Amino acid sequence: xxxxxxxxxxxxxxxxxxxxxxxxxxxxxxxxxxxxxxxxxxxxxxxxxxxxxxxxxxxxxxxxxxxxxxxxxxxxxxxxxxxxxxxxxxxxxxxxxxxxxxxxxxxxxxxxxxxxxxxxxxxxxxxxxxxxxxxxxxxxxxxxxxxxxxxxxxxxxxxxxxxxxxxxxxx
Numbered sequence: 001x002x003x004x005x006x007x008x009x010x011x012x013x014x015x016x017x018x019x020x021x022x023x024x025x026x027x028x029x030x031x032x033x034x035x036x037x038x039x040x041x042x043x044x045x046x047x048x049x050x051x052x053x054x055x056x057x058x059x060x061x062x063x064x065x066x067x068x069x070x071x072x073x074x075x076x077x078x079x080x081x082x083x084x085x086x087x088x089x090x091x092x093x094x095x096x097x098x099x100x101x102x103x104x105x106x107x108x109x110x111x112x113x114x115x116x117x118x119x120x121x122x123x124x125x126x127x128x129x130x131x132x133x134x135x136x137x138x139x140x141x142x143x144x145x146x147x148x149x150x151x152x153x154x155x156x157x158x159x160x161x162x163x164x165x166x167x168x169x170x171x
Contacts, residue, residue, distance in 0.1 A: 001072045002079065003032040004117065005044060006135050009065030014049060021100065024132025026067070029113050030059065031120070033079040035070050038063040045082040047111040053089040054082065054111055069138055071121075073145060078120040085111060091127075098127045 007015070007028035015027035030044035041060040047053050061068060075081075091110035097103040099112075106115065106127035114134045118126035123137060 001035050001070055002074045003034065003036045003042075004069045004071055004134075004138060005030040005032055005036070005059070005061055006067045006069065006131060007065060008067055012050075018131070022130040022132045024130065024135070026131040026135055029117055029131045029134055031079060031082060031117050032061075036061055036068060038066075038068065045079060046113045047085075047088070047090055047116050048113060049090045049092070054085045054087060054116060056083070056086065067135075069135070071138060073141060074121055081120040082116055085116065091115065094127055099130060104128060 006026040007030070008025045009015070011027055018027040019025065028046070028048070030046040032042045032044045034042065036042040038061055041058055043056050044059050045054075045056050048055065048057075051057065089110045091107050091112045094106035094110060094115065095112050097105040104125075104127070111119075114129050114131045115126045118129040118134055118137075121138075123129060123134075129137065
């Protein structure tokens with residue numbers, strides 16, 4: 001199981017611009033290779049303008065800056081797929097032409113954060129997905145899986161168990 005970490009801290013000017021433009025509380029997203037809790041430090045993968053592109057980085061995830069979402073339905077090779085693009089540059093032109101202008105153009109060898117993570121989670125058209133939209137898609141996926149689990153549970157007949165000692169003569 002992986003964890004997606006959505007950044008909601010004040011951050012830099014770029015973070016504030018992303019939140020304002022996308023009308024979202026989130027400006028960045030990271031993929032952690034395991035379940036992580038608040039206050040823990042873990043290695044995370046993403047593409048970051050601060051770091052120049054796709055990289056792994058040790059991050060301490062605090063509740064005031066991050067929202068952590070465990071994802072049990074992610075492909076098992078998701079972290080490995082991001083690592084294959086380690087060193088790829090940040091997709092500034094893709095941000096401009098797919099997030100700001102509605103042209104839907106992106107680079108084949110450069111990435112922005114939500115794009116690379118949406119790609120390894122197998123969402124279609126990952127270059128059209130902002131961090132806030134990715135959070136909404138993940139929440140929707142979780143809700144759909146819970147709904148499917150409930151539907152399956154309703155179809156499975158319940159075994160009627162008798163309380164201990166019921167139906168037995170007491171001596």
